[in-house]
Amino acid sequence: MNRINYLxxxxxxxxxxxxxxxxxxxxxxxIPVLEAIQAAGADIIEIGLxxxxxxxxxxxxxxxxxxxxxxxxxxxxxxxxxxxxxxxxHLPVVLMGYLNPIIQYGVxxxxxxxxxxxxDGLILPDLPMSHYLEEYKELFERYGLFNIFLISPQTSEKxxxxxxxxxNGFIYMVSxxxxxxxxxxxxxxxxxxxxxxxxxxxxxxxxxxxxxxDAATFQLASSYSQGAIIGSAFIKHITNSTAIPEDIxxxxxxxxxxE
Amino acid sequence: xxxxxxxxxxxGNFGGAYIPEMxxxxxxxxxxxWEAIVASPTYQEEFQSLLKDFVGRPTPLYFANRxxxxxxxxxxxxxxxxxxxxxxKVNNTVGQIILAKKLGKKRIIAETGAGQHGVxxxxxxxxxxMDCTIYMGELDIKRQRPNVERMRILGAxxxxxxxxxxxxxxxxxxxMRAWISDPVGTHYIIGSVVGPHPYPEMVARFQSVISEExxxxxxxxxxxxxxxxxxxxxxxxxxxxxAFYHYYNxxxxxxxxxxxxxxxxxxxxxxxxxxxxxxxxxxGSKTLLMQTEDGQxxxxxxISAGLDxxxxxxxxxxxxxxxRAEFVGVEDEDAMKAGxxxxxxxxxxxxxxxAHAIHALHQIEFNADDLxxxxxxxRGDKDLETYIHWGNY
Numbered sequence: 001m002n003r004i005n006y007l008x009x010x011x012x013x014x015x016x017x018x019x020x021x022x023x024x025x026x027x028x029x030x031i032p033v034l035e036a037i038q039a040a041g042a043d044i045i046e047i048g049l050x051x052x053x054x055x056x057x058x059x060x061x062x063x064x065x066x067x068x069x070x071x072x073x074x075x076x077x078x079x080x081x082x083x084x085x086x087x088x089x090h091l092p093v094v095l096m097g098y099l100n101p102i103i104q105y106g107v108x109x110x111x112x113x114x115x116x117x118x119x120d121g122l123i124l125p126d127l128p129m130s131h132y133l134e135e136y137k138e139l140f141e142r143y144g145l146f147n148i149f150l151i152s153p154q155t156s157e158k159x160x161x162x163x164x165x166x167x168n169g170f171i172y173m174v175s176x177x178x179x180x181x182x183x184x185x186x187x188x189x190x191x192x193x194x195x196x197x198x199x200x201x202x203x204x205x206x207x208x209x210x211x212x213x214d215a216a217t218f219q220l221a222s223s224y225s226q227g228a229i230i231g232s233a234f235i236k237h238i239t240n241s242t243a244i245p246e247d248i249x250x251x252x253x254x255x256x257x258x259e
Numbered sequence: 260x261x262x263x264x265x266x267x268x269x270x271g272n273f274g275g276a277y278i279p280e281m282x283x284x285x286x287x288x289x290x291x292x293w294e295a296i297v298a299s300p301t302y303q304e305e306f307q308s309l310l311k312d313f314v315g316r317p318t319p320l321y322f323a324n325r326x327x328x329x330x331x332x333x334x335x336x337x338x339x340x341x342x343x344x345x346x347x348k349v350n351n352t353v354g355q356i357i358l359a360k361k362l363g364k365k366r367i368i369a370e371t372g373a374g375q376h377g378v379x380x381x382x383x384x385x386x387x388x389m390d391c392t393i394y395m396g397e398l399d400i401k402r403q404r405p406n407v408e409r410m411r412i413l414g415a416x417x418x419x420x421x422x423x424x425x426x427x428x429x430x431x432x433x434x435m436r437a438w439i440s441d442p443v444g445t446h447y448i449i450g451s452v453v454g455p456h457p458y459p460e461m462v463a464r465f466q467s468v469i470s471e472e473x474x475x476x477x478x479x480x481x482x483x484x485x486x487x488x489x490x491x492x493x494x495x496x497x498x499x500x501x502a503f504y505h506y507y508n509x510x511x512x513x514x515x516x517x518x519x520x521x522x523x524x525x526x527x528x529x530x531x532x533x534x535x536x537x538x539x540x541x542x543g544s545k546t547l548l549m550q551t552e553d554g555q556x557x558x559x560x561x562i563s564a565g566l567d568x569x570x571x572x573x574x575x576x577x578x579x580x581x582x583r584a585e586f587v588g589v590e591d592e593d594a595m596k597a598g599x600x601x602x603x604x605x606x607x608x609x610x611x612x613x614a615h616a617i618h619a620l621h622q623i624e625f626n627a628d629d630l631x632x633x634x635x636x637x638r639g640d641k642d643l644e645t646y647i648h649w650g651n652y
Contacts, residue, residue, distance in 0.1 A: 052423060052555040053541065055435045056279045062422050074553040099277060100540045104554030125279040126540065130267075150280040154442050159283070174281055177443075179436045 003092035003120045004146055004169040007043055008205045008226065015227030016218065016255060017044035017207055018234055019096065021064040022081070023073030024050075025239060030081045031088070033238070036245040038091050040252035044207075045089070046123065046229065049075060049097030056125040058181035060232040064239070075105045079113045086118040094121040094148060094169075107136065111143035121146035121169050129166065137166075148172050153193045157200070164202040173197060173208045173225065180210050181232025186220055194224035215257045230255065262507035262583065264574070268456020268544070271580060273573035276455035278543045281439045285447075286543075288362065290457045296361050297354070297464070309353050310468065313386065314343050316350075318469075320476035320632070325604040330620050331627050335486070336607070336635040337473055339498065346610065346637030347466060347498045348379035352448055354465035356383040359446035366390040366441065369448045370434040372399055372427035372494075373564035374406025375610075375637060376450030381415035391415040394433040396426035399564060406641055424558040427568055431542050451495025452572030455543030459500075459572050466501025473632055474505055481630060488625060490515040491634040492616040493586075494530070494566035496575045498636035503584070513585065516575060517619045519561030519612075520588030530559035532571045533579045533586040541569065547576040562591035562645065563611035565637075587622050589615040597621075598639060599652045610637030611645055 007015065018037045022030050030047070037045055050068035054061065078095075095114065102110050102124070114122070122145055127136065132147055140147050146169035151160050153176060163171060176190055190211075197206065208221035209229030221228035234251060241247040268274045268290075278286055296302055310316040319338045327334045339347035352369075359367060367384050370393075371377030377393040384391035393410055397419040400407050410417050418437075423429040431453075438447045452459040452466075474484040489506055491499035493516045506512040521529035529535065536547035541556060549557040549569040561567040571579075578584035589597075598614035601607055609617060613636045625631065639646065646652070 053428060053432050055432050055542075056281065056439065058436070059422070066423065069555060076553070098540075100548070100550065100556070101554030103539060104537070104550065104552070126277045126543070128276065128278055128280065128283060131275065131277060152281040154284040155280065156284070177281070177440050179439055 002144060002146060002169065004044070007092050008170065011043065013226060014222045015043045015207065016252070017046055017227065017229040018042045018252065019046040019048055019229060019231030020234065021048040021050055021061065021068045022078045023068040023071045024064045024235070025067065025241065027071040027073060029244060030078065031085060032244060033248065034085065034089050036248035037252065038089055039245070040249045041256055042252055043091065043227070045091050045093045046096045047078070047093060049078065049095055049101060051098040051101060054098060056179055058179040058232060060181045060235050064235045075101055075110065079117060082117040092120045093118070094123055095119055096123040099124055099126050108139055111139050111145055114145055115143040119145065121148050123148045123172060125150060129163065133166065150174050151197070153177060153190070160197065160200060160202070164204055167204045170205045170207050170226070171202065172229070173206050175208050175210045175212065175221070178210055186211065186217055191224070194221070198224045215255050218255050219258070262577070264460040268460070270574045270577035272538065273544070273546045273576040274456055274459060275545050276543055277540045277545065278455045279439065281442065282435070285438065285442045286455050292362065293358060293457055293461055296358055302357060302361065305357050306354060310350070314349050314353060315341060316468065317472045317476070318342060320473060320480065322480070323605050326601070329604060332625055332629045332631050334631045334633065335477070336633055337469060337502065339469065339634060339636045340607065340609065340613070340638035344379045344382050345640060346375045346379070347469065347501060348376045348450060349382065350468055350501065351450065351462050351465040351497060352376070352379040352383045355446070355448045356387050356389065359448070360387060362446065364444060364446035366392070366445045367448055368392045368394065368434050368437050368445055369450060370394050370427065370430040371450065372396070372430065372568065373641065374399070374403040374410070375565060375641065377415070377417070378406050378409045378413070380448050380450070381410040381413035384415060385413045392437065393417050394420050394430040394437065396420045396424070396430045398425040399427065399430070403564060403641070426558065428541070428556060435542065451497040452500045452574055453495045453542055453544065453570060459544065459574055462497055463500040463504055463574060466497050467504035469498070469501035469634060470503065470505035473502070477632070485509050485512050486632045487629040488513045488515060488631040489634070490517060490616050490619050490631065492517045492566060492612050492636060493571055493575055494519070494568045494612065495570070496572040498634050500572060500574055502634035507583070514578065514583060515587060515619055515623055516578070516584045517587050517589055517616045519563060519566035519594070519615055520590045521560040521562070523590060524588050528560040529588070530561040530567045531588040532569065534588060536570065544573050546570050546573045547579065562594065563615065565610070565612040566615065585623065587619045589618045589622065593618045595649050595651065598646065607635070608639035609635060610639050611642045613637050
C-alpha cells in the first residue's frame with residue numbers, strides 16, 4: 001500500500017505535512033532535514049525541487065529555490081541524495097516541483113527514479129488536470145505515484161468533484177487567493193470556504209496549505225480538514241539556522257501544541 | 260499545412276495552458292468568452308473607433324525609396340512606429356482593455372521589459388479610468404527610466420520585480436503571482452504572443468490588424484495583396500505574429516523572423532531562442548525555451564530590452580519547427596548600425612528591436628525585383644540613451 005494511503009487510514013486528524021526545498025539551506029542538508037522532520041513528529045514530507053521560475057510560490061520559497069540552485073541542487077542530485085534514504089525515513093514523501101525540469105530530465109525516467117528511491121507522490125502546480133489526464137496519468141500510475149491536485153477558493157464545486165474523482169492520496173486545498181506564504185491570519189471568508197468543502201463529503205482526505213504557519217493556524221485548518229501543510233514558515237525558521245535538528249524539533253513541536 | 264491554433268491552444272507541438280489550478284477559473288473565463296465578445300458588434304464598434312482615432316490606424320505602408328535602391332529590391336515599411344505610444348504594442352492593449360471592461364474587471368495588471376507594453380497598458384487604463392499596476396524587473400526599471408516615468412505620469416503603479424534575474428521573465432512571474440492573488444477583479448494584459456492559451460492567439464488576433472492592412476495597402480499600391488517577403492523582429496513575437504498572421508497560409512510569402520543574437524549566437528550572451536532553445540514550459544505554454552540541461556530558465560541577452568525574453572511565442576516555435584518561417588539572428592552591433600543606417604537613408608530612427616529586422620536584409624537572399632515588407636514595429640525615442648551610449652554615429 002502507498003504510504004500516503006496508509007497514513008490517512010491510520011491517522012484521521014491533525015496530520016502535519018512539512019515542505020522543505022531540496023538542497024536547502026546547504027546542498028547536503030536535505031537528508032538531515034528529513035530526519036529531523038520525522039523525529040520531530042510530522043506526518044508527511046514535501047520535498048521541493050528548486051526552479052528558476054516558481055510562479056505559484058511567494059518570496060520565501062522563491063528565495064530558498066534560488067539558494068538551492070546556487071548550491072548546485074538539481075533533479076539528478078536529489079535522486080542521488082535520496083538513494084537509500086528509505087532505510088532512515090518511513091514517512092510518506094512527495095516531491096513538489098514545476099514541470100519544465102522534469103520534462104528535461106525525462107518524465108518516464110523521473111517516475112522510474114521516484115519509484116526506485118521510494119517517493120509516494122507528486123505535486124506539480126503547473127500541471128493542470130487536463131494535461132495530467134491526457135499525458136501523464138498512465139505513467140504516474142505505472143510507477144505507483146500519486147498525483148496530488150490543488151483546489152482554491154475559486155475552484156467550482158463541479159471541478160472539485162472532478163478533482164476528487166481523479167485524486168489519490170489527498171487533495172491539497174490552497175487556503176486563499178494567494179501564493180505560498182502570503183498571509184499570517186485566516187479570515188472568515190477562508191473559514192467559509194473550508195467549511196463549504198468539508199461539507200462536500202469528498203472521497204479523498206484534504207490538507208490545507210498556503211498561509212499555515214503556527215499552532216493557531218494549524219489548529220484552525222485541522223478543524224476543517226484532516227490536517228495542514230507548512231512551507232514558508234518552516235523555511236524561514238531554518239534559513240539561518242546553525243543547529244538544524246534542534247531548530248526543526250522546536251518548530252514542529254510548537255506547531256503541534258494543542259491550544 | 261494550415262497554421263491555426265487548435266481547441267486546446269496548440270500550434271502543432273507548442274502551446275497549451277500549463278497553469279496552476281489557482282489560475283484555472285480566470286483563464287477558463289477568458290477562453291470561453293473572448294471570441295464571442297470580440298466578435299460582438301458593440302465590441303467591434305468601440306475597438307475600430309479607438310484604433311482609428313486613438314491609436315491612429317491605419318498606419319502607413321511606406322515605400323522606402325532610398326532603402327530600396329541601396330538593397331536592390333522594392334522595400335516597404337509598415338509604420339507601426341507611428342502608432343500612439345510609439346509601437347505596435349497599443350493594438351493589443353486597446354483590444355484587451357475593452358475585453359476586460361466587458362468581463363467586468365476593475366483592475367489591470369501587466370508585465371513589461373523595456374517598458375513599451377507597460378506604457379501602452381498604462382495609456383489604455385488612463386483612457387478607460389481603470390486601476391493599473393505594472394510589474395517590471397528592478398534592473399529594467401533602472402535601464403528604462405523614461406518609460407517608468409511615462410507610466411507613472413499616466414497614473415500607473417510600477418512595481419519592481421526583485422526575484423531571480425530582475426528582468427522581463429521575473430516581471431512576468433510577478434504579474435502571474437499578482438493575478439493568482441486577485442483572480443476575480445483583475446485582468447492580466449499579457450503583452451506578447453506568450454502565456455497560457457488563449458493569450459497567444461488572442462494577442463496575435465489583436466495584432467493581426469497589421470497584416471490585414473498590409474494586404475489592402477499593397478493591393479492599392481502594387482496591385483497585389485501578397486509580398487514576396489515579410490520581415491519582423493521576434494522577442495516574444497507579437498509584432499511578427501501580427502505581420503505574419505494573414506500570410507501564415509499563403510505559401511508564396513516568405514516569412515522572416517529576426518531574433519537577437521546579442522554578442523553572437525554562441526557567445527553565451529544572446530537571445531536567439533530558435534537556435535539555442537529546446538522545447539520546454541514557461542509562463543503557461545510549451546514552447547522553445549532557453550534553458551540549462553537541468554531545465555532551469557536561462558537569462559538571455561540583447562542590446563534591445565524588448566527582445567531579451569528566454570522563449571518565443573508557441574506559434575513561432577511551430578513556424579520554426581515546420582520550416583514555415585526562416586529565422587535569422589542579428590547581433591547587437593549590426594542592429595545598432597542598421598538603426599543608424601535607416602535613420603540616415605529614410606529619416607526614421609527605429610527602435611533597436613526593429614533595427615534587427617532592418618539588418619536582416621543583409622543576411623537573407625532575395626531577388627532584385629522582390630517585394631519586401633518590413634514591419635517597422637517601433638520608434639527609437641525610447642532608445643536614445645542606448646544610441647548615445649553606443650556612440651558610433
